[in-house]
Structures are given as structure tokens and as C-alpha cells.
Amino acid sequence: MIQRLRVRYAKRGRLRFTSHRDISRAVERAVRRAGIPVAFSAGFTPHPKISYAGAAATGVASEAEYLEIGLTETRDPARVRADLDAALPSGLDIVDVVPVGTGRAGDAPVRPGAFTDRLQASEWRIRLDGVSRSDAAAAVAAFMAADDIEVERLTKKGRRRFDVRAAVHALETSPGEPSGDRSHGQDRRAAGVADAPCAILRMVVRHCTPAVRPDDILTGLRLVADLAPPSPPLVTRLAQGPLDADTGGLADPLDPDREPVRDGAGDGAGPAGDPRPGEAASVDAVSA
Amino acid sequence: MPVQSIFPRLEPLLPRVQKPIQYVGGELNSQVKDWDEAEVRWALMYPDAYEVGLPNQGVQILYEILNERDGVLAERTYSVWPDMEAVMRENGIPQFTVDAHRPVAAFDVFGVSFSTELGYTNLLTALDLAGIPLESADRTDEHPIVLAGGHAAFNPEPIADFLDxxxxxxxxxxxxxxTEVVREWKAEGSPGGRDELLLRLASSGGVYVPRFYDVSYLPDGRIQRVAPARPGVPWRVEKHTVMDLDQWPYPKKPLVPLAETVHERFSVEIFRGCTRGCRFCQAGMITRPVRERSITTIGEMVDQGLRESGFQEVGLLSLSSADHSEIGDVAKGLADRYEGTNTSLSLPSTRVDAFNITLANEFSRGGRRSGLTFAPEGGSERMRKVINKMVTEDDLIRTVTTAYENGWRQVKLYFMCGLPTEEDEDVLAIADMAKRVIRAGREATGRRDIRCTVSIGGFVPKPHTPFQWAAQCDHETVDRRLRALKDALRGDREYGRAIGLRYHDGQPSIVEGLLSRGDRRVGRVIRAVWEDGGRFDGWSEHFSYERWTACAAEVFAGEPVDLDWYTVREREEVEVLPWDHLDAGLDREWLWQDWRDAVDGTEVEDCRWTPCYDCGVCPTMGTEIQIGPTGRRLLPLSVV
Known part of the structure; x- marks a missing residue:
């Protein structure tokens, strides 16, 4: 393995229904179609060296998923970004590609797990159709006022009760229809539900064990304020990264890998116009 | 009128169903054409779950061929799982295509591909969800033409009432x-409505329209005759044979789904048809003659298919892949071309033949040699003569010995139970064969970790085969023989632990038998089972034998026929069979002679290498055997 690339990708629109296994197969095939010289593991059943840092659940959209890919030859990250994106189905979109170990963190050998350590928290947006903004705001206030909120869920280790309040770094209602959210909005509007009430929640939730997921927060909101959305919520992960103590937001977890100065940055070699964490992500409509 | 996508209504419901990705579409190489620009619109269905239906070659080929034409549009639809069916009924969502999520009822033709009869209840679910009347007689000009294809369509009589x-x-x-007939008829302003369109299709001689044929019965329940009910409708409907596979190199752009499916590979059909003459094999009888795809076309298709799909595995499909006249060169050429690229090659459906080990070695060059599969089908020499599977036990032992010597550790053997003339000892002979295989493997390698897996399926007599007259073995007998075989293997201290046994119980085969050789009266049973909740009969967790027997008893009460009559009853030569007016090209007298030869244990050679034995296909269908070698070479394409 000559080069390692960290890749940020998005799972948008109807492609949010892909499972993690689906994505991993799609990426493997896209890598082959794009002619990217992926490294393979040794052994009887060689596997391409592609590893994933966590994964949003099936049905959850995301603007910030991460994978790492090992190459047998050095490739321009910008080219890889464009080629891989073109080879993936629309809705699985490559946002950013950064080589590992050439940036500020480049001098030290990269420890296993070091990257996932950077993913301290996620920023989520939850769209609740059929819920009024005032009901949502009241529920959020009650949630934030509580010291702890115990929910019960089936985890891999069986049924568990755990507190969801402590992991919530921030939670607020967000004004109106998020700009550019056409992938969900358009379809719903076509169905004639655009005039129905709709609340948007935004939250920053720390990664912990057991994981506190957006649906756990919704369970918590139901427990403290009887908030019961009439239809399935649309959940989008907007960002993952280290918690920024100053802003309370999330920093870009790829920043430590980036070169401070880079030749030819004008050809898109940088973050390729990706939305910065914390900003409203522009979500491309998936062509119908 | 523009046809709306149902996706906005479907999307909020998807979180409520299992594996929602299967209903989303957007597969690589799928396409959505403009509705209004199309003159003829096809909805293509494989009547099983998406994970089984998507890889189906037939549907993929037709999808691509139709969409390549200007003015023609084709989209795909699959059976929805019961959880989705419930959600769709609750919310009034019709059967939809996965490409543009258009309602199936809005298309001109609803084409359904039946590889197996166990998809019949799923057809009814799809029709009902689509809002298309279940019975052809109740449909109007606004409904699509419901058209069946696939191997099961060689006897579509059990679903005749549901098909147009x-x-x-x-x-x-x-x-x-x-497509051309439909286009012309629509361009003329749809004269005469649905009836006229069906008449135009029927009078072409290549499309069977069940409503234009009357079936009459004898008092004892047998068919008296099947006759055209309209002038201009032919007495017999012929099968279609593509004579130059190089002219039809499809799929060029294989569909690559996001969801996991049963076949995760790019498959190339290397030839169609098979003349080995295995008497149980419907596919081998109805797809004659053998037509090879040339080595150069195979090479180009593999190259393009891998580039278009990103698949990591290539399957060389056919009914007996090692029989391709240039298979050695194909195998070596592909193995050379893809060496070191982590592309694997597979060769399904190979015969018991030492030559195949050479091929398998080529295909696994540098990789893992886990298991090889062979299909002797019959346990005893006598049984194999009856079914015309010309392989001796010594052949088999020689073959597996070579395999074990070449580093293969596991051999899988396929057999059938319930074959005509079968006795208990024919099935018990499977145990002896498996033990000999293990012994040979241990001797050849000096190792103890040799394994052999025996897989057994229940035999179902099929139309257009020499066994179409045979009595199907009752499921009690099949189960008893399988139990005895299991005991014989388990009880063996020396070899028992090295041999695995896989089998299914005999009941589903009886229902498959009813549907395979049934006539139009069986349609009422299918409908009753479906109304009682029958779905996905090919899936053991959904299949209910009790439901089928109860519905059959109810429907046939007071009639001279019953479930046994259709299954375990042997037919006589003179009996009119429900599919006699459907022409697979096989001469009926030859089939009968082959049936008599079977009972006598007389074998028949493969006509590719020995003189023609007059099965009838080539002269009546105007076809001929097309095999190489061509002497050409796989193109030395470079690998990216």
C-alpha cells in the first residue's frame, strides 16, 4: 500500500435507504469501474482495503460519512474524488478526498483508530412532518431542562436503559424549510403535504456507548413532552467531527490531514467546494 | 395524459418495510425514458423478490433491447414482500415499476417471466395490486396486455385465465x-379494441392467446381436444429460436443494484440449448438446438460487462458450460487476461468429466480451491441409464480423485429423488457413491479433511420431456427414501462425518407437479390459494402444503380430477396433454419412444457428436446445431 486516502461521502435523497453493506458493495464496484488502483488484503479471499468509520443507519441521510481507501499507486486526490463520484450512483456522492499522512499530522505514523477518535460528535437535522414548530419548541425546552432522560432500546447486548440527555450537546428548533433540501421537499410537496405543519430540529450529540441515536432523542422527546410525530421523521447527519470548545460546533475531522499549502489548489484539489460542517449542507436533488 | 410517479407517496412509507432499498430503483445502468415520447410501453416483471428477480438474465436482456429502440420504453417491477403488500394496500399504492415508479396498469404490455411455476400466486398479487382484473375476460381496453414468457410458459394452461x-x-x-404489432395497432387508433390486438398477435402464429382456444373434456376428466375458437388462429403455436447469439450480445450494460441479490456477478451466456438428452431436464428439451456464442463475442462481452458493472466475478452461463466447443481456450484466455486483477471466474453447470478439473484449475489459478460441484443426478448405474445421464461411477471416482489431487478439498454432488422406476436401493446407492468419493479422496491425498456434500432435490415431471407421461412419485415415498439414506450415512462410523446431506421434504414437489402438468382447471386452485393468502410459494417459510391440498380438494370436489390425478397418475400415449398445441419442436413420437427407452434403460447419445436421432426440432423449427470450433482467439484486450 503506497497511499491512503480519507474520503468524505454523502448519502442523499432516496439513496438514504441503502444499508451499510449496500454502500460497501457499491463503493467496491465503483472503485473498480473508476480504475482506482485499490490495494487488496493478502490471504485466500483478498478484500479491497476500504474501511469505514461508523455508518449512518439505513433510512438516515448523511452529508458526512467517512471511509479510508488504500492504493497501490499514488493518485491525485482531486482526480479520485471526481472519478469515484462519477462511478457511484447519484445520491452516493463523494464530497472530499484527502491523503492521509501528508498534512499536519503527517510526520507521526498514523495510529489505528486515530481517525475515528476525531469523530467525537455528530450534528443531526430531523425533519418532523405534521408537527408544529411551537410543539417542537416546547418539547425541546422540556428536554433541555431535564437532568437525565432514560430511554429503553434493544441494543446488541439486549434490552438496555440508558440516559440520552447527557450526550446532547445542543438541541434546538431550526427555522423553516432548510434551504436546498429539495430531495425530500420536492417529493413531499408533490404529494400535497407542503402546507402541513413541519418542524426542524438540529442537534449536536456526542458519540458514546451505548450510542445515542436520533431516534433515541425522539423517544426522549416523547417521554418528556408527548411529542409524537405522525409520520416517520427524516433524519440527516450534517457533520461529524471533533467538538469545538469555543464555538460549540464541530470542526472538520479531515483538517488535520490537509496540507497547509498545496500547489494547484485551483483545480479543486482542496475540499472541493464541500459544505463546511455546521453550515447548511446543500443537498443535491436526486434525479427522478 | 402524463403518468405520475407514485414515489412521493411511497417514500414516507419506506421506513416501515424490510430492505427498503429494493423498492427505490436507481440501479447502475438502469434508465428512465420519457413517457410521452414512447409509443409502446412495457412493464417487465420477474415474479419473485427483487433479490432473486433483479439478476435474471431474461428480464435484463429484454429491458435493454426494448429500451434501445426509439419510441419504446421498458421498466421493471418485482414481487413485493408481504410487509410491503400490506403497506401498499393500506395506502392505496398500486404495483409500481422500480425505474420511474409508474403504476404497472398504465403500460401497454405487462410481460412476466416465469422461470418456475411457483411464481403463479405472485402474478395474482401483482395484478391485484396493479388494479388489473385477475381474469383476462374481465379486462378492458384500458388495461395492459398481460403476457407470460420463460420456461414455465411452455405450459401456461394453469394460468391461462389470468393471461392475455x-x-x-x-x-x-x-x-x-x-412491439411492432402494438405500435401499428395504436397508430391506427386501436381499432377493434383489445380483442383485435390479441387477434393480430395470435394470427401471427408466434403468440399464444389462450382465450382463442377452446378446451373440451372427456367424462373421465381427460382433455378431449384443444381447438382454435376463431378463424385465423393457428392450431399450434411455435416456440421462438434466436439463431445467431453473436447478433444479440446482451446484456451489454448489466444492471448493478445497490441491494444485495442472489447473484453478484456478471453472467455471459456462452451458448443456448443442450442436447445431452437428460430425460428429466425440461430446459434441455425446450431450448434445442445448441447455439454457441463465439469465443470472440464472449471475450468482448466479458470485457465490456466488467467495465460497465464493476463486478468482481464472471459467470459463464449455459446448461452445461464445459460443453462449449472452445471452452478450454475461453477459460485460458480469460484466466490470462484477468490474472492478478482479483477477478474470479465461475463455470456453473458442469458435467462429471475429468476435463472439467483442468478448467476449474484454470479458473482458480492462484486462488482458493474450496469446492467443486457435479451432478450425477442418479445414485445407481441403472437409474442414470433411465434418465440418460451418461456417467459411470468409475468416471465420477476418476474425476473426483483428480480434483482432490489438484488441491480441491470438497466435492458437492447433486442428485434427484423420486425418478421414474426408482426403487429404494437406487437412492441408497447414493450413500455408497458418497463413501467411495471420500475413500478416493483420502487415498489420493493422504489427508482426513476430505468432504463431500450430497444435495438432493425432488423430481418433478415436466411438459415437453420424455417424462411428461410419467407418474410423479408421491411425497411419502420420497420422504421415506430420504430418511433411509440419511440413516445409512449417519450410521457410518468411517465416513458418516465426512459426508453432508442436504434435502427438502417431498411436499413442495407435489405442488410444483400440479402446476407444471396442470390444465386450465388448475387455475381455480391457484386463485383459491392466493385468496387464502398464498404468496411466494418458492420460499419454504411462505409455502403451505396444507393450503394447497385444502384448496385443491375444495375446487375439485365433485369433479373427476384431483391433486393425485394431476401428479402421481401415469398418462397413456393417446391422452391429449394440456400443452400438446404448444410446439417446442420436439416430435411427440420421438418423446414417447425416448420415454419407452428410459423405462428399458436404453441410452441415447448427444447429437452434437453422433448422427441425428430425429427429435424433430431442427427440421420443424428451421434451425440447426451451431457449434465451433471457430479457431479464433479471445481478443487479447488489455486490463485496466
Whole structure:
């Protein structure tokens, strides 16, 4: 393995229904179609060296998923970004590609797990159709006022009760229809539900064990304020990264890998116009 | 009128169903054409779950061929799982295509590909969800033409009432011909409505329209005759045969789904048809003659298919892949071309033949040699003579010995139980054969970790085969023989632990038998089972034998026929069979002679290498055997 690339990708629109296994197969095939010289593991059943840092659940959209890919030859990250994106189905979109170990963190050998350590928290947006903004705001206030909120869920280790309040770094209602959210909005509007009430929640939730997921927060909101959305919520992960103590937001977890100065940055070699964490992500409509 | 996508209504419901990705579409190489620009619109269905239906070659080929034409649009639809069916009914969502999520009822032709009869209840679910009346007689001009194809369509009589039309044989050319008939009829302003369109299709001679044939019965329940009910409708409907596979190199752009499916590879059909003459094999009888795809076309298709799909595995498909006249060169050429690229090659359906070990070695060059599969089908020499599977036990032992010597550790053997003339000892002979295989493997390698897995399926007599007259073995007998075989293997201290046994109980085969050789009266049973909740009969967790027997008893009460009559009853030569008016090209007298030869244990050679034995296909269908070698070479394409 000559080069390692960290890749940020998005799972948008109807492609949010892909499972993690689906994505991993799609990426493997896209890598082959794009002619990217992926490294393979040794052994009887060689596997391409592609590893994933966590994964949003099936049905959850995301603007910030991460994978790492090992190459047998050095490739321009910008080219890889464009080629891989073109080879993936629309809705699985490559946002950013950064080589590992050439940036500020480049001098030290990269420890296993070091990257996932950077993913301290996620920023989520939850769209609740059929819920009024005032009901949502009241529920959020009650949630934030509580010291702890115990929910019960089936985890891999069986049924568990755990507190969801402590992991919530921030939670607020967000004004109106998020700009550019056409992938969900358009379809719903076509169905004639655009005039129905709709609340948007935004939250920053720390990664912990057991994981506190957006649906756990919704369970918590139901427990403290009887908030019961009439239809399935649309959940989008907007960002993952280290918690920024100053802003309370999330920093870009790829920043430590980036070169401070880079030749030819004008050809898109940088973050390729990706939305910065914390900003409203522009979500491309998936062509119908 | 523009046809709306149902996706906005579907999307909020998807979180409520299992594996929602299967209903989303957007597969690589799928396409959505403009509705209003299309003159003829096809909805293509494989009547099983998406994970089984998507890889189906037939549907993929027709999808691509139809969409390549200007003015023609084709989209796909699959059976929805019961959880989705409930959600759709609750919310009034019709059966939809996965490409543009258009309602199936809005299309001109609803083409359904039946590889197996166990998809019949799923057809009814799809029709009902689509809002298309279940019975052809109740449909109006606004409904699509419901058209069946695939191997089961060689006897579509059990679903005749639910179909408007059926097509026998290769679909490439006839699908385009039907498209032209529909296009002309629509361009003329749809004169005479649905009836006229069906009459135009029927009078072409290549499309079977069940409603234009009357079936009468004898007092004892047998068919008296099947006759055209209209002038201009032919007495017999012929199958279709594509004669130059190099002219039809499809799929060029294989569909690559996001969801996991049963076949995760790019498959190339290397030839169609098989003349080995295995008497149980419907596919081998109805797809004659053998037509090879040339080595150069195979090479180009593999290259393009891998580039278009990103698949990591290539399957060389056919009914007996090692029989391709240039298979050695194909195997070596592909192995050379893809060496070191982590591309694997597979060769399904190979015969018991030491030559195949050479091929398998080539295909696993540098990789893992886990298991090889062979299909002796019959446990005893006598049984194999009856079914015309010309392989001796010594052949088999020689073959597996070579395999074990070459580093293979596991051999899988396929057999059938319930074959005509079968006795208990024929099935017990499977145990002896498996033990000999283990012994040979241990001797050849000096190792103890040799394994052999025995897989057994229940035999179902099929139309258009020499066994179409045979009595199907009752499921009690099949189960008893399988139990005895299991005891014989388990009880063996020396070899028992090295041999695995896989089998299913005999009941589903009886229902498959009813549907395979049934006539139009069986349609009422299918409908009753479906109304009682029958779905996905090919899936053991959904299949209910009790439901089928109860419905059959109810429907046939007071009639001279019953479930046994259709299954375990042997037919006489003179009996009119429900599919006699459907022409697979096989001479009926030859089939009968082959049936008598079977009972006598007389074998028949493969006509590719020995003189013609007059099965009838080539002269009546105007076809001929097309095999190499061509002497050409796989193109030395470079690998990216």
C-alpha cells in the first residue's frame, strides 16, 4: 500500500435507504469501474482495503460519512474524488478526498483508530412532518431542562436503559424549510403535504456507548413532552467531527490531514467546494 | 395524459418495510425514458423478490433491447414482500415499476417471466395490486396486455385465465415483433379494441392467446381436444429460436443494484440449448438446438460487462458450460487476461468429466480451491441409464480423485429423488457413491479433511420431456427414501462425518407437479390459494402444503380430477396433454419412444457428436446445431 486516502461521502435523497453493506458493495464496484488502483488484503479471499468509520443507519441521510481507501499507486486526490463520484450512483456522492499522512499530522505514523477518535460528535437535522414548530419548541425546552432522560432500546447486548440527555450537546428548533433540501421537499410537496405543519430540529450529540441515536432523542422527546410525530421523521447527519470548545460546533475531522499549502489548489484539489460542517449542507436533488 | 410517479407517496412509507432499498430503483445502468415520447410501453416483471428477480438474465436482456429502440420504453417491477403488500394496500399504492415508479396498469404490455411455476400466486398479487382484473375476460381496453414468457410458459394452461397471451422460447426477436404489432395497432387508433390486438398477435402464429382456444373434456376428466375458437388462429403455436447469439450480445450494460441479490456477478451466456438428452431436464428439451456464442463475442462481452458493472466475478452461463466447443481456450484466455486483477471466474453447470478439473484449475489459478460441484443426478448405474445421464461411477471416482489431487478439498454432488422406476436401493446407492468419493479422496491425498456434500432435490415431471407421461412419485415415498439414506450415512462410523446431506421434504414437489402438468382447471386452485393468502410459494417459510391440498380438494370436489390425478397418475400415449398445441419442436413420437427407452434403460447419445436421432426440432423449427470450433482467439484486450 503506497497511499491512503480519507474520503468524505454523502448519502442523499432516496439513496438514504441503502444499508451499510449496500454502500460497501457499491463503493467496491465503483472503485473498480473508476480504475482506482485499490490495494487488496493478502490471504485466500483478498478484500479491497476500504474501511469505514461508523455508518449512518439505513433510512438516515448523511452529508458526512467517512471511509479510508488504500492504493497501490499514488493518485491525485482531486482526480479520485471526481472519478469515484462519477462511478457511484447519484445520491452516493463523494464530497472530499484527502491523503492521509501528508498534512499536519503527517510526520507521526498514523495510529489505528486515530481517525475515528476525531469523530467525537455528530450534528443531526430531523425533519418532523405534521408537527408544529411551537410543539417542537416546547418539547425541546422540556428536554433541555431535564437532568437525565432514560430511554429503553434493544441494543446488541439486549434490552438496555440508558440516559440520552447527557450526550446532547445542543438541541434546538431550526427555522423553516432548510434551504436546498429539495430531495425530500420536492417529493413531499408533490404529494400535497407542503402546507402541513413541519418542524426542524438540529442537534449536536456526542458519540458514546451505548450510542445515542436520533431516534433515541425522539423517544426522549416523547417521554418528556408527548411529542409524537405522525409520520416517520427524516433524519440527516450534517457533520461529524471533533467538538469545538469555543464555538460549540464541530470542526472538520479531515483538517488535520490537509496540507497547509498545496500547489494547484485551483483545480479543486482542496475540499472541493464541500459544505463546511455546521453550515447548511446543500443537498443535491436526486434525479427522478 | 402524463403518468405520475407514485414515489412521493411511497417514500414516507419506506421506513416501515424490510430492505427498503429494493423498492427505490436507481440501479447502475438502469434508465428512465420519457413517457410521452414512447409509443409502446412495457412493464417487465420477474415474479419473485427483487433479490432473486433483479439478476435474471431474461428480464435484463429484454429491458435493454426494448429500451434501445426509439419510441419504446421498458421498466421493471418485482414481487413485493408481504410487509410491503400490506403497506401498499393500506395506502392505496398500486404495483409500481422500480425505474420511474409508474403504476404497472398504465403500460401497454405487462410481460412476466416465469422461470418456475411457483411464481403463479405472485402474478395474482401483482395484478391485484396493479388494479388489473385477475381474469383476462374481465379486462378492458384500458388495461395492459398481460403476457407470460420463460420456461414455465411452455405450459401456461394453469394460468391461462389470468393471461392475455404467452410466448414460447427466446424473447429477443418476438418482444420486438410484438412491439411492432402494438405500435401499428395504436397508430391506427386501436381499432377493434383489445380483442383485435390479441387477434393480430395470435394470427401471427408466434403468440399464444389462450382465450382463442377452446378446451373440451372427456367424462373421465381427460382433455378431449384443444381447438382454435376463431378463424385465423393457428392450431399450434411455435416456440421462438434466436439463431445467431453473436447478433444479440446482451446484456451489454448489466444492471448493478445497490441491494444485495442472489447473484453478484456478471453472467455471459456462452451458448443456448443442450442436447445431452437428460430425460428429466425440461430446459434441455425446450431450448434445442445448441447455439454457441463465439469465443470472440464472449471475450468482448466479458470485457465490456466488467467495465460497465464493476463486478468482481464472471459467470459463464449455459446448461452445461464445459460443453462449449472452445471452452478450454475461453477459460485460458480469460484466466490470462484477468490474472492478478482479483477477478474470479465461475463455470456453473458442469458435467462429471475429468476435463472439467483442468478448467476449474484454470479458473482458480492462484486462488482458493474450496469446492467443486457435479451432478450425477442418479445414485445407481441403472437409474442414470433411465434418465440418460451418461456417467459411470468409475468416471465420477476418476474425476473426483483428480480434483482432490489438484488441491480441491470438497466435492458437492447433486442428485434427484423420486425418478421414474426408482426403487429404494437406487437412492441408497447414493450413500455408497458418497463413501467411495471420500475413500478416493483420502487415498489420493493422504489427508482426513476430505468432504463431500450430497444435495438432493425432488423430481418433478415436466411438459415437453420424455417424462411428461410419467407418474410423479408421491411425497411419502420420497420422504421415506430420504430418511433411509440419511440413516445409512449417519450410521457410518468411517465416513458418516465426512459426508453432508442436504434435502427438502417431498411436499413442495407435489405442488410444483400440479402446476407444471396442470390444465386450465388448475387455475381455480391457484386463485383459491392466493385468496387464502398464498404468496411466494418458492420460499419454504411462505409455502403451505396444507393450503394447497385444502384448496385443491375444495375446487375439485365433485369433479373427476384431483391433486393425485394431476401428479402421481401415469398418462397413456393417446391422452391429449394440456400443452400438446404448444410446439417446442420436439416430435411427440420421438418423446414417447425416448420415454419407452428410459423405462428399458436404453441410452441415447448427444447429437452434437453422433448422427441425428430425429427429435424433430431442427427440421420443424428451421434451425440447426451451431457449434465451433471457430479457431479464433479471445481478443487479447488489455486490463485496466
Amino acid at each position: 397471451a404467452a410466448v414460447l422460447g427466446d424473447g429477443e426477436e418476438i418482444a420486438l415483433a410484438i
